[in-house]
Amino acid sequence: MNPVVAIYPGTFDPITNGHADLVQRAASCFEKVLVAVAGSTGKNTRFSLAERVDLAKTVTASISNVEVISFDGLLVEIARARGARVILRGLRAVSDFEYEFQLANMNRKLACDIETMFLAPDEGYTYISSSLIREISDLGGDVSRFVHPAVEAALRSC
Numbered sequence: 001m002n003p004v005v006a007i008y009p010g011t012f013d014p015i016t017n018g019h020a021d022l023v024q025r026a027a028s029c030f031e032k033v034l035v036a037v038a039g040s041t042g043k044n045t046r047f048s049l050a051e052r053v054d055l056a057k058t059v060t061a062s063i064s065n066v067e068v069i070s071f072d073g074l075l076v077e078i079a080r081a082r083g084a085r086v087i088l089r090g091l092r093a094v095s096d097f098e099y100e101f102q103l104a105n106m107n108r109k110l111a112c113d114i115e116t117m118f119l120a121p122d123e124g125y126t127y128i129s130s131s132l133i134r135e136i137s138d139l140g141g142d143v144s145r146f147v148h149p150a151v152e153a154a155l156r157s158c
């Protein structure tokens with residue numbers, strides 16, 4: 001069987017230790033993992049696309065089979081263009097399931113040859129989300145346990 005490339009899409013605004021944990025787990029399962037930072041997701045992002053990509057690159061720099069890319073347009077199109085046969089998503093809690101199930105089914109309708117697979121992050125990260133991290137940082141809270149130091153610095157300076 002050919003080596004399997006997996007694509008892990010998200011807004012990553014910003015990338016957190018929860019995302020990083022998932023990337024680490026995926027990197028040990030797949031030949032290559034593409035962390036795909038979405039340009040247009042309908043979310044009003046705190047960080048520009050270039051900043052989100054740079055932070056994701058910094059956070060994943062030590063994992064040799066991970067590449068960070070950005071994309072606009074349909075996820076399945078970038079997956080196909082980059083030879084990814086698997087879309088990876090994290091399931092933190094039951095509350096994630098409904099949306100993720102819908103996304104997975106729609107992506108399957110758009111590209112039946114690409115499978116969605118779910119990974120569970122470490123239980124210590126199940127309560128983390130990018131918007132909570134931004135809120136805590138904005139209110140002067142300590143986010144150092146939840147994000148890489150480069151992300152913490154970026155949050156402080158914006």
Ligand code: COA
Nearest residue numbers: 009010011012018019038074075090106121128129130131
């Ligand atoms: N650890 C910590 N947080 C996590 C996490 C993990 N393992 N997994 C998800 N999250 C959080 C994120 O921080 C984010 O939190 P926030 O909403 O507070 O910012 C939330 O869960 C979900 O965000 P994310 O994982 O970035 O996904 P998303 O829903 O923003 O991204 C895309 C969705 C980019 C995958 C989707 O919009 C997409 O595919 N877009 C491309 C266009 C397309 O193809 N559309 C058709 C789809 S069928």
